[in-house]
Amino acid sequence: MAGLDIEGVRKVYAGGIEAVKGIDLTVADGEFVVLVGPSGCGKSTLLRMIAGLETISDGEIRINGRRVNDAEPADRDIAMVFQNYALYPHMSVRQNLSYGLRNRRMPKAEIAERVQKTAQILEIDQFLDRKPRALSGGQRQRVAMGRAIVREPAAFLFDEPLSNLDAKLRVQMRGEIKRLQKRLGTTSVYVTHDQLEAMTLADTLVVLNGGRIEQAGRPLDLYRRPETTFVASFLGSPAMNLLAATVSNGTLCVGATNLAAGLALADGPVMAGLRPEAFLLSPAADTGAFVLDYIEELGGTRLLHGHVDGQQVVCQMPDDRPLADRMEIKVSSSEIHLFDKGTGIRIDQSPDIVGAEGRIA
Amino acid sequence: MVENRPFLTFLAHLVLIAGIVVVAFPVWLAFVASTHPSSAFVSGVLPLWPGDAMGETYGRMFTEGISTSGAPPLGLMMMNSMIMALSIAIGKIVISIISAFAVVYFRFPFRALAFWMIFVTLMLPVEVRIVPTFEVVANLGMLDSYAGLSVPLIASATATFLFRQFFLTIPDELVEAARIDGAGPMRFFRDMLLPLSRTNMAALFVILFIYGWNQYLWPLLITTDESYYTIVMGIKRMASVADAEPQWNNVMATVMLAMIPPVAVVIGMQRFFIKGLVEQEK
Numbered sequence: 001m002a003g004l005d006i007e008g009v010r011k012v013y014a015g016g017i018e019a020v021k022g023i024d025l026t027v028a029d030g031e032f033v034v035l036v037g038p039s040g041c042g043k044s045t046l047l048r049m050i051a052g053l054e055t056i057s058d059g060e061i062r063i064n065g066r067r068v069n070d071a072e073p074a075d076r077d078i079a080m081v082f083q084n085y086a087l088y089p090h091m092s093v094r095q096n097l098s099y100g101l102r103n104r105r106m107p108k109a110e111i112a113e114r115v116q117k118t119a120q121i122l123e124i125d126q127f128l129d130r131k132p133r134a135l136s137g138g139q140r141q142r143v144a145m146g147r148a149i150v151r152e153p154a155a156f157l158f159d160e161p162l163s164n165l166d167a168k169l170r171v172q173m174r175g176e177i178k179r180l181q182k183r184l185g186t187t188s189v190y191v192t193h194d195q196l197e198a199m200t201l202a203d204t205l206v207v208l209n210g211g212r213i214e215q216a217g218r219p220l221d222l223y224r225r226p227e228t229t230f231v232a233s234f235l236g237s238p239a240m241n242l243l244a245a246t247v248s249n250g251t252l253c254v255g256a257t258n259l260a261a262g263l264a265l266a267d268g269p270v271m272a273g274l275r276p277e278a279f280l281l282s283p284a285a286d287t288g289a290f291v292l293d294y295i296e297e298l299g300g301t302r303l304l305h306g307h308v309d310g311q312q313v314v315c316q317m318p319d320d321r322p323l324a325d326r327m328e329i330k331v332s333s334s335e336i337h338l339f340d341k342g343t344g345i346r347i348d349q350s351p352d353i354v355g356a357e358g359r360i361a
Numbered sequence: 362m363v364e365n366r367p368f369l370t371f372l373a374h375l376v377l378i379a380g381i382v383v384v385a386f387p388v389w390l391a392f393v394a395s396t397h398p399s400s401a402f403v404s405g406v407l408p409l410w411p412g413d414a415m416g417e418t419y420g421r422m423f424t425e426g427i428s429t430s431g432a433p434p435l436g437l438m439m440m441n442s443m444i445m446a447l448s449i450a451i452g453k454i455v456i457s458i459i460s461a462f463a464v465v466y467f468r469f470p471f472r473a474l475a476f477w478m479i480f481v482t483l484m485l486p487v488e489v490r491i492v493p494t495f496e497v498v499a500n501l502g503m504l505d506s507y508a509g510l511s512v513p514l515i516a517s518a519t520a521t522f523l524f525r526q527f528f529l530t531i532p533d534e535l536v537e538a539a540r541i542d543g544a545g546p547m548r549f550f551r552d553m554l555l556p557l558s559r560t561n562m563a564a565l566f567v568i569l570f571i572y573g574w575n576q577y578l579w580p581l582l583i584t585t586d587e588s589y590y591t592i593v594m595g596i597k598r599m600a601s602v603a604d605a606e607p608q609w610n611n612v613m614a615t616v617m618l619a620m621i622p623p624v625a626v627v628i629g630m631q632r633f634f635i636k637g638l639v640e641q642e643k
Contacts, residue, residue: 053537074543086534090556099552100542147542 002064002077002154003029004050004187009059011045011211019045021211022059027155027204030185032178036198036234037208043191044159046208050189051080051157064154074103079148080157084164085140087132093119093143094128097150118150121180138169145177149184156181158190162197174200195235199223207231225337229344232273232337238303238314244341245272252336255309257289260333264349271344273337276303276316280331283324290315290329388620395419395613402609418614435618438592441510442574443622445591448511449573450566457517458558461524462550466536476525483518487579495582505586514579520565527561528554563633571623592619 004027011020020042027033035043048054050061052073061068068076079100088096094115101111119125122142132140141161148156158177162170178201181188192198198205199219206216207230215227219235226232232240245254248267252260259272281290281304289308296303297319304315308329315329338347390407397412423435463469464476487494494513503509531554539549580591590598596619599612 051537051541053540073537073541078541080538080541082534082538084532084534086532086538088535088538088553090553090559099539099544103543103548147538 002187003027003031004155004189005060005062005065006046006050007060007062009046009049009061010057011042011049011054012057019211020049023208023211023213025206025213025216027187027189030187032181032188032190032201032203033206034190034192034198034202034204035206035208036192036195037214038234039193041208042211043193043208047080047157047159047189047191050076050155051078052076074100077154078157079151079153079155080159081144081148081161083160085132085144087140087143087147089132092129092131093124093135093146096132096143097128097146100147100151114150114152118146121149121183122146137165138173141165141169141173145180149180154187156186156188156190158188158192160192161190162192163194170197177201196237199235207234225346226273227346229271229273229339232339236275238276238316240337241272241274241276241313242339243272243274243308243311243313245270247338252331252333254289254311257308257329259329260331260336262333263336263338265338265347269341270347271339271341273339274313274331275335276314278331278335279313279315279317279329281315281317281321281327281329283322284326284328285324286326288324288326288328290327292323292325292327295323391613391616394609395617397610399608399610414610418610419618422611422614422618433587433590433595435592435595435615437588438590438595439618439622441507441589442591442593442619444507445510445576445580446570446573446622448507449514449576450569452511452515453517453520453569454562454565456515457520458524458554458562460521461528462554464521465525465528466546466549479518479521481518482516483522487514487576491578491582498583504583505589507589509583510576510580510589510591511573514573514576517569520569523561523565524558527558531557560633563630567626567630567633570626574619574623595619 004025006023006025006027009020009023010018012018023042023046025033035046037043045054049056050063052068052071056069063076063078088099091099097115097118098111101114106114115128116125119128122145124139124142124146127135127139127143132143135143141164144161161177162173165173174197177190190198190201192201202219204216205219205222207214207222209230215222215231222231223235226235226240229242233242243254245252245259246267246269247253247263247265250261250263250265251258252263252270252272254272259274290304290306290313291308292304292306294305296305298316300319301316302319304317304323306313306315306327313329338349339345340347390409393408393411394402395418396415397408398414398418401408401412425434460479464472464479469475498504498509498513503512535553536549539553544552575593576591577593577597580589581594581597584590584594592615596612596615599615600607
């Protein structure tokens with residue numbers, strides 16, 4: 001068990017392409033950190049640098065306080081789970097699990113004991129003598145995790161381990177990974193592009209964009225208080241609506257439509273981040289600003305796709321609410337996230353401005 | 362396309378049978394010829410059914426040979442051919458898998474150049490470079506030796522290329538997983554590449570064994586000592602005797618015997634052979 005320190009780590013590929021542009025991250029002992037971001041954001045590169053599969057151009061990585069920049073992957077006391085499992089196809093499950101231990105010249109009896117224990121934890125003990133090709137996708141996934149667990153490393157590294165599974169199995173394995181990590185208490189770094197996977201698994205969620213950390217923190221904090229439009233639009237499904245809006249006299253307007261009043265903010269153009277579930281819609285035959293385009297039924301709720309003043313808006317609401325082609329649209333002011341129009345950085349409503357303007361609209 | 366019409370079935374069988382007859386008839390004739398006494402060929406009419414001299418001819422050829430046409434006993438020649446074919450096949454596989462390993466998994470200066478130089482030798486078969494090769498072998502004193510028979514033929518660009526292509530299909534993650542599991546390059550070679558290339562090696566062995574067994578020009582050139590003659594050149598020597606009728610029964614018996622080892626290798630390894638050509642265990 002150990003912590004992981006990443007300090008000013010950069011990765012510059014031959015040809016000058018900078019995939020990771022200076023990342024500082026501290027992972028506490030036993031913490032489950034999820035790196036999430038779109039493809040090309042450097043999350044996999046960062047993970048591979050921790051694993052030792054990529055050289056580190058600049059900065060320092062420490063595992064359990066020991067600098068590992070120049071250590072071989074095998075000497076870093078980490079174990080990695082790969083996206084396509086990377087099981088050794090010609091070895092039985094038992095040999096797959098024990099290979100790393102055999103290479104470390106562990107006594108046979110101890111290997112057998114560890115393999116048995118790991119197989120029981122993962123419920124793969126009845127497949128131990130099968131070859132990987134005789135296993136289903138979920139079972140292979142377990143074996144891949146078993147190969148990591150059996151080593152009892154300081155840290156687990158997961159590289160999109162669930163993306164080859166079908167949707168149902170993915171949810172199930174997601175739960176198992178979480179349960180397993182809690183039980184073993186091993187420091188873990190998990191890379192995914194799936195924001196739902198990231199939200200559900202993480203103790204600490206790190207959103208990466210263009211080789212930099214966009215925001216890091218507890219998943220719910222990021223969800224509730226995204227610091228940038230990127231984080232705002234990345235987390236949550238369906239994604240947050242980002243509307244070009246203006247604030248005037250504390251009223252948030254999209255085009256000519258007043259969405260909410262009572263904002264404590266200086267006048268000017270802003271980006272308004274509004275979650276689909278934040279809207280209050282009521283049918284209004286001719287005057288409604290929200291023009292309904294089409295509906296997606298999700299069962300208990302439905303998604304209304306429409307537009308307000310030419311901007312696409314997605315609203316989510318329970319399926320017992322009345323519908324109309326045009327609807328009145330309102331947002332509770334506590335549900336509004338505001339971002340700077342140019343930089344995309346969060347703007348906090350400040351009580352001072354209310355005082356200065358002397359008005360609560 | 363799956364069609365089931367009686368006429369087409371008939372046609373398909375007709376074509377197949379015709380093909381088999383065309384291919385197999387000469388082999389059958391050779392077999393028939395080897396079972397008749399040599400006098401049967403002087404009449405000018407080829408018999409179509411086996412005669413009664415089979416045991417005698419084969420027995421004589423195998424143990425004594427024909428001293429008049431300078432052929433040692435077939436047993437010895439087959440042994441020579443076997444040694445040559447096996448050393449070529451095994452040597453080629455060993456050398457090419459190691460060089461493919463080096464070319465694919467190591468970053469060294471002039472790696473691409475090394476690979477292309479190997480590749481270019483594809484264009485230089487033995488026949489093209491036979492004079493300089495002979496010179497080298499002669500200077501090294503390897504005439505009339507097993508080393509002289511096999512070593513000059515042992516490098517193989519084709520096999521190197523084949524192994525390289527196979528190694529390139531092995532996913533990077535597998536290599537990385539092995540690295541994390543503490544396998545150094547040599548251990549990776551032994552524990553991953555060798556077992557994974559098993560079917561490829563078997564397929565190559567079949568091809569290369571036959572290649573080695575059928576070598577004619579090279580053994581003819583470098584052996585003057587009868588005890589290093591290979592069977593394929595033995596056939597030729599018997600068929601072209603001076604001032605006498607070729608003894609076709611003896612020649613054909615030699616041919617039949619020379620065919621057995623390659624056929625045995627193909628039949629014995631065809632399972633791996635087909636597997637190696639069409640699928641890879643991954």
